[in-house]
Amino acid sequence: MTSSGVPILTIDGPSGSGKGTISRAVAQKLGWHYLDSGALYRAVGVAAGWDDTDFSDHAALMRLAFNTRIEFSADGGSEPRVLVDGVDATDELRTETAGAAASAIAAIPEVRAALFEKQRSFLRAPGLVADGRDMGTVVFPEAAYKVFLTASAEERAERRYKQLKDKGLEVTIDGLLREIQARDARDAQRAVAPLKPAPDAILVDTTGVPIEGVVERVLALIPSVPG
Ligand code: DC
Numbered sequence: 001m002t003s004s005g006v007p008i009l010t011i012d013g014p015s016g017s018g019k020g021t022i023s024r025a026v027a028q029k030l031g032w033h034y035l036d037s038g039a040l041y042r043a044v045g046v047a048a049g050w051d052d053t054d055f056s057d058h059a060a061l062m063r064l065a066f067n068t069r070i071e072f073s074a075d076g077g078s079e080p081r082v083l084v085d086g087v088d089a090t091d092e093l094r095t096e097t098a099g100a101a102a103s104a105i106a107a108i109p110e111v112r113a114a115l116f117e118k119q120r121s122f123l124r125a126p127g128l129v130a131d132g133r134d135m136g137t138v139v140f141p142e143a144a145y146k147v148f149l150t151a152s153a154e155e156r157a158e159r160r161y162k163q164l165k166d167k168g169l170e171v172t173i174d175g176l177l178r179e180i181q182a183r184d185a186r187d188a189q190r191a192v193a194p195l196k197p198a199p200d201a202i203l204v205d206t207t208g209v210p211i212e213g214v215v216e217r218v219l220a221l222i223p224s225v226p227g
Contacts, residue, residue: 007032007127008142009222010135013149014184014195015099016156018206018214022149023131024079025215030129030222035122036072036080037132037139038102040115042093043070043084045101055101058110065105065114096179103183106133107190133187136198145221148197149214151206153180 009032011023020036027034044061047053047068053060073081081090092098105111119139122128130139136146151159157177164171187195197203202221206214 004123006123006125007144007222008123008140009127009129009145009147009218010140010143010198010201011129011131011147011149011218012133012135012137012195012197012201014133014151014156014180014187016160016180017149017151018159018211019131019149020079021211022206022214022218023129025211026218027129029215029219030127032127032129033122033124035119035128035130035132035135037115037119037130037135039072039082039093040070040118041102041106041111042098043082043089044068044111044115045105046089046092046098047084048105049097049101055104058108061105061108062110062114065111070118099183100179103186107186107192109192112138112192133195134193136201137196138193141198146198146201147218147221148201148203149206150203153177153184155207156180 009026011019011026013019023036024034044065047064048055048061051064053064055061069083069085071083073083081088082093083089116139119130122130123140130143132139136143136148154177157173157180160176160180161171161173164176184195204214204217
């Protein structure tokens with residue numbers, strides 16, 4: 001429980017750890033709201049691309065982070081559509097280009113500060129599942145339930161390969177593995193809010209574990225819900 005009385009479950013971890021799928025499934029089972037914080041960073045990265053904003057112009061990126069309207073069409077359940085300034089950008093947000101842009105702007109303290117309140121505003125009754133990199137460490141440190149998901153880089157590359165192949169994209173496992181390793185290093189080494197487990201987070205390794213197994217394990221942490 002938090003001072004607002006609304007329970008929070010944070011689910012942090014690197015890309016490809018299964019965070020999105022697991023967080024959405026858990027939020028749906030609990031009937032709680034869901035925050036996809038990565039989508040906010042992706043949306044600002046994409047909006048910067050639309051505007052031709054220079055990534056070295058931190059003041060302009062901060063203004064974009066404050067002013068870009070980011071709306072989710074559904075809360076929990078199936079994957080929601082994401083509207084960026086009224087435009088459906090769901091497919092563009094999922095691309096590797098958007099991921100790389102998000103990772104780059106996420107290293108800028110002004111951008112993180114600008115998105116802080118936006119993220120906090122998702123905290124509403126009956127509860128919140130917050131998915132990201134720094135949910136348990138920075139944005140919702142008061143959360144009663146914290147999970148840090150991991151999976152080997154090789155397995156994450158394979159998962160991503162299957163997803164992208166299903167969408168008909170031409171990618172190689174080796175290329176994806178290199179991208180994942182580069183992004184992990186950047187996210188873990190940045191000076192502000194680096195990717196690391198909160199001291200009170202429960203580590204869950206999803207390598208070789210089916211999604212349903214991880215969902216059960218996470219649900220078992222929440223007292224009033226049978227695991
Ligand atoms: O979870 P994702 O792949 O959609 O996140 C995209 C990028 O955004 C990721 O490389 C790091 C950044 N990010 C972050 O720094 N903090 C968050 N809470 C969520 C995402």
